[in-house]
Amino acid sequence: MKNDNIKLFRDGKRVDGRATDDLRPIKIEAGVLHRADGSCYLEWGGNKIMVAVYGPREAIPRHTQNHLRAIVNARYNMAAFSVEDRKRPGPDRRSREISKVISEALEKILLLEKFPRASIDVNIEVLNAEAGTRCAGLTAAGVALADAGIPMKDIPVACAAGKIEGQLVLDLGKEEDNYGDADLPVAISPRTGEILLLQMDGHLTFDEFEKALDMAIKGCNKVSELQKAAIIQKYKVELEVE
Amino acid sequence: MTITPSIKREYLSKLASQGKRADNRKFGDYRPIKIEIGYIPKAEGSARVKIGNTQVVAGVKMDLGDPYPDTPDSGVMTTAAEMIPMASPDFESGPPREDAIELARVVDRGIRESEIIEVEKLCIVPGEKIWMIFIDIHIIDYDGNLFDAASLASLAALMTANVPIQRIKPMLEKLQERYPEIGNYLKEHPDNYTLPLREPPISCTSAKFGNVIVMDPSLDEEEIAEARLTVATDEKGDIRAMQKGLNGSFTVDEIKKVIKASIDNGKKIREELYKIVGK
Numbered sequence: 001m002k003n004d005n006i007k008l009f010r011d012g013k014r015v016d017g018r019a020t021d022d023l024r025p026i027k028i029e030a031g032v033l034h035r036a037d038g039s040c041y042l043e044w045g046g047n048k049i050m051v052a053v054y055g056p057r058e059a060i061p062r063h064t065q066n067h068l069r070a071i072v073n074a075r076y077n078m079a080a081f082s083v084e085d086r087k088r089p090g091p092d093r094r095s096r097e098i099s100k101v102i103s104e105a106l107e108k109i110l111l112l113e114k115f116p117r118a119s120i121d122v123n124i125e126v127l128n129a130e131a132g133t134r135c136a137g138l139t140a141a142g143v144a145l146a147d148a149g150i151p152m153k154d155i156p157v158a159c160a161a162g163k164i165e166g167q168l169v170l171d172l173g174k175e176e177d178n179y180g181d182a183d184l185p186v187a188i189s190p191r192t193g194e195i196l197l198l199q200m201d202g203h204l205t206f207d208e209f210e211k212a213l214d215m216a217i218k219g220c221n222k223v224s225e226l227q228k229a230a231i232i233q234k235y236k237v238e239l240e241v242e
Numbered sequence: 243m244t245i246t247p248s249i250k251r252e253y254l255s256k257l258a259s260q261g262k263r264a265d266n267r268k269f270g271d272y273r274p275i276k277i278e279i280g281y282i283p284k285a286e287g288s289a290r291v292k293i294g295n296t297q298v299v300a301g302v303k304m305d306l307g308d309p310y311p312d313t314p315d316s317g318v319m320t321t322a323a324e325m326i327p328m329a330s331p332d333f334e335s336g337p338p339r340e341d342a343i344e345l346a347r348v349v350d351r352g353i354r355e356s357e358i359i360e361v362e363k364l365c366i367v368p369g370e371k372i373w374m375i376f377i378d379i380h381i382i383d384y385d386g387n388l389f390d391a392a393s394l395a396s397l398a399a400l401m402t403a404n405v406p407i408q409r410i411k412p413m414l415e416k417l418q419e420r421y422p423e424i425g426n427y428l429k430e431h432p433d434n435y436t437l438p439l440r441e442p443p444i445s446c447t448s449a450k451f452g453n454v455i456v457m458d459p460s461l462d463e464e465e466i467a468e469a470r471l472t473v474a475t476d477e478k479g480d481i482r483a484m485q486k487g488l489n490g491s492f493t494v495d496e497i498k499k500v501i502k503a504s505i506d507n508g509k510k511i512r513e514e515l516y517k518i519v520g521k
Contacts, residue, residue, distance in 0.1 A: 033383045034295035035330050046283060050382060052328040075335055077326060080378035081285040081301025084409070089324055089378065090337070123328035125380065127299060128282045 006179050008164045014176065020169045023159070023219055028140070028230035030147045036123075038148025040230070042140035045173060046130030049137050051144040052123045059119035070115035074103040074122040076137055082129040098134050099124075105138060105158075105187050105196035111151040120150060131177040135160050135185050138197065143227050147234065155227050156196055158187035159219035161212040163204060168212050170219045184209070186216040190224040193217065251451070251466040258454040264462060265294075270503050272458040275511065277394065277518045279402045287403025287437065291395040293458065295385035300377060300395035302403040302437075306366070306410060306417075307374035317364025317372045321350035323379040323392060330384040348485045349379065349393045349445075352474040356443035356482040359400065363438040366414075367421040373405065375437075386461035389472045389485075393445040394511065401519040403437040443474040443482040444511045446504035450490060455500060457507060471497065473504035477512065 008015055018024070024045030033039035036052035043049075059065045076098040080089050091099075102124070110120065122144065124137040135158035142155040162172040164180035172183055182202025188195055204212060257264060267273070273294030282288035285301035292298075307318060323346035325333045338346070353359065364373040377399065379392045407414075411428075418424040449459035449467035456463055459470070468490025474483040481501065486492070492500070 033297070033328075034385055035383055036328065048282070050328065054327070054331050057331070075327065077335075079282075079299070079301065079324075079380050080322065080376065081282055081288065081303050083284055086303035086305060086376050086378075089322055091335075121327065123326065125326060125328055125382070127380070128284050130284075 030234040040140040040143035044136040048128040051140040053148040055120040056115040056118035065117040069112035070118040078126040154189040157224040160185040161216035289398030297383035298391040300399040309372040314369040316361040329381040360438040404434040444508035445474040475508040
């Protein structure tokens with residue numbers, strides 16, 4: 001959506017004062033829920049995301065079971081009060097699609113063949129939404145899976161890059177998402193650099209895409225450090241040495 | 243009944259016969275209550291409430307709507323609760339199950355019948371345009387006593403809610419061509435204003451198992467409970483809503499005792515609530 005009345009840059013700074021390659025402030029906390037096997041609370045700019053992981057446990061209904069490996073059920077859900085105009089509770093086409101691409105991204109990274117016939121359920125609840133919820137959700141899911149102790153090759157992480165007023169920027173904010181030219185959410189496995197999720201809408205030249213992808217991957221790597229720090233924070237043991 | 247509850251029943255009943263509960267509480271005691279307001283910036287009002295490990299987020303959203311024909315001059319309130327699979331390994335996704343519907347309706351009743359929301363002040367054009375209030379309750383972590391957590395979160399969300407004039411203004415101005423009365427409304431309310439409310443009723447839930455009745459049942463206690471009673475009381479100590487649940491029964495004396503205890507606990511919880519949201 002283009003709107004000539006809205007300026008997304010002022011004196012070379014973005015509307016919220018960030019430089020082109022700055023992330024919004026991010027806060028990650030691991031192991032915040034009592035009932036879940038693993039959980040994570042994440043704030044990313046104005047986003048507030050809670051993730052609970054259950055499993056591996058027997059997949060029900062039974063016909064969903066795979067006798068060779070576990071299935072991953074990611075469920076992305078937005079709270080009715082998480083957006084400007086109240087959203088009707090329950091899944092819609094958008095949330096189903098996001099659930100699907102996140103499930104698929106996680107399947108690549110989890111050691112599913114260790115748990116035949118099981119399901120790993122990842123519940124992503126968006127409590128307050130402000131652009132980039134799928135990246136925030138997937139990032140939080142990575143931490144919650146680690147907190148649940150589910151064997152995986154890496155902690156998946158996501159971050160978006162985009163284009164506003166002809167310039168490439170990292171991690172689009174609300175107005176930038178609404179009035180910008182392109183949005184490119186990317187999830188990677190930071191150890192190998194493999195791409196687990198990739199979507200794009202808008203308009204990019206091949207050169208711009210290359211640069212934006214590079215930018216998103218750099219963003220992912222920064223967020224990855226925060227994920228690891230959150231898990232260490234939760235599980236570090238202070239030893240008293242006499 | 244599966245094997246686990248029968249073991250739990252034996253253990254908890256044995257403790258109860260010695261006057262004890264598994265978490266060292268007295269029968270009439272609540273777990274620690276934590277209320278956090280303004281948790282959801284996108285909502286008109288919101289709160290996160292923890293009772294022990296149980297955790298609930300409630301958000302209030304408001305929108306323009308059409309009144310019901312039988313109450314043409316009043317705003318409308320709806321309450322919905324989602325027992326999302328996040329909160330417990332036993333909750334499944336899909337349309338709300340009967341427990342979620344009962345929960346939403348009991349919370350709804352506590353709020354509606356106590357007339358805490360001054361619905362008559364939420365009319366914009368009589369017979370044509372009114373405010374709709376949506377209270378949505380998200381269960382995040384389920385460790386027993388959702389009724390009290392959900393109603394307390396809803397109250398705190400309502401008590402901190404602002405009528406979103408700024409957000410709705412463009413729509414109101416458009417409607418003004420058809421309904422000139424809107425001009426007066428906007429003159430009276432040029433900016434967001436606090437949702438008009440009366441005194442809040444406080445819900446207290448008790449559960450009965452064996453011969454004991456405990457307040458604020460934990461999940462284990464709820465699982466073995468034979469009967470449950472939720473009582474909402476107001477500042478004066480009057481009863482504003484009740485709900486008995488489960489297939490066990492209470493004697494009349496037990497009911498009276500539970501109501502008395504609910505009034506006492508309601509007082510304490512109301513003080514806590516006022517401390518956080520201001521009066």
